[in-house]
Amino acid sequence: MKIYIDGKYYDERNAKISVFDHGLLYGDGIFEGIRAYNGRVFRLREHIDRLFASAKAILLTIPLSHAEMMKAVIATCRRNKVQDGYIRLLVTRGIGTLGLNPKSCKAPSVVIIAGKIQLYPEEYYEKGLDIITVPTVRNLHSALNPAIKSLNYLNNILAKIEANNGGCEEAVMLNSEGFVAECTGDNLFIIKGKQLLTPPLSAGALYGITREVVMGLGRDAGMSVAEPNLTRYDLFNADECFLTGTGAELVPVVKIDGRIIGDGSPGPITKALVAQYRTLTNSVGESIYD
Ligand code: PXG
Numbered sequence: 001m002k003i004y005i006d007g008k009y010y011d012e013r014n015a016k017i018s019v020f021d022h023g024l025l026y027g028d029g030i031f032e033g034i035r036a037y038n039g040r041v042f043r044l045r046e047h048i049d050r051l052f053a054s055a056k057a058i059l060l061t062i063p064l065s066h067a068e069m070m071k072a073v074i075a076t077c078r079r080n081k082v083q084d085g086y087i088r089l090l091v092t093r094g095i096g097t098l099g100l101n102p103k104s105c106k107a108p109s110v111v112i113i114a115g116k117i118q119l120y121p122e123e124y125y126e127k128g129l130d131i132i133t134v135p136t137v138r139n140l141h142s143a144l145n146p147a148i149k150s151l152n153y154l155n156n157i158l159a160k161i162e163a164n165n166g167g168c169e170e171a172v173m174l175n176s177e178g179f180v181a182e183c184t185g186d187n188l189f190i191i192k193g194k195q196l197l198t199p200p201l202s203a204g205a206l207y208g209i210t211r212e213v214v215m216g217l218g219r220d221a222g223m224s225v226a227e228p229n230l231t232r233y234d235l236f237n238a239d240e241c242f243l244t245g246t247g248a249e250l251v252p253v254v255k256i257d258g259r260i261i262g263d264g265s266p267g268p269i270t271k272a273l274v275a276q277y278r279t280l281t282n283s284v285g286e287s288i289y290d
Pocket of ligand 1: 033134156182183184185189192206207208209210211244245246247248
């Protein structure tokens, strides 16, 4: 695998970042996780737009334009002969002194890794997930806005550890007011009658690109799509529940905090949305080889 670092390609064993990079020292940087299907990068523009929005929020100047960044992602995929894969794009604050002031960092670094995707086991999609609410709440907007896809994921990692300690793969994260925010690396949806509901961004959800696509699929299917504040009670009494993310796509949820959702198996609307999402990912995207 060839890794892109600041305009050059390196073999895996030579792809290195300094221990003085503030991305490592302080988690000072941002990232994106992107998928390629059938030789096309899915929703590339949206991912690059979100990367630039995260950069703006942390006052990080990305040394490439939107168009150059898109080209760099495509070129890295081509170089690695990616057909179906996972792309990790990160921008670090760069090398600085041991003090946390980013003023000491002269140049941000851009890293692009285009490799194989580690898929969730097929069983998760067939049987659905059993998830739990965890004690760690989602970061406050007023502290570290969850809309920023920063290199500091400790909030999510702590929640993931708590879910694992409770024997589950995923965690429902609430915000400081007790409303549902999202999961550790996925957005959360419920279905109630003809309504497709997901927490608003203001509740502490990431502006998920899969979330946006799925809301569109729901509207196309004639569902009423809304973003109300949701409580655990709403989750427990949903007809169906599923998670969305670039890596996971759509994963059905069948149990939350010991309460069985619907009839305890992936619901019909969730299954239909999974099929529509797969059709879309296989047919559209920024071409790698044209
Ligand atoms: N919420 C959070 C907190 C995320 O980090 C999502 C929702 C889903 O967003 P997208 O745009 O992907 O639909 C994410 C993003 C990984 C990995 O390695 C994936 C994410 C985050 C961190 C790691 O698979 N997902």
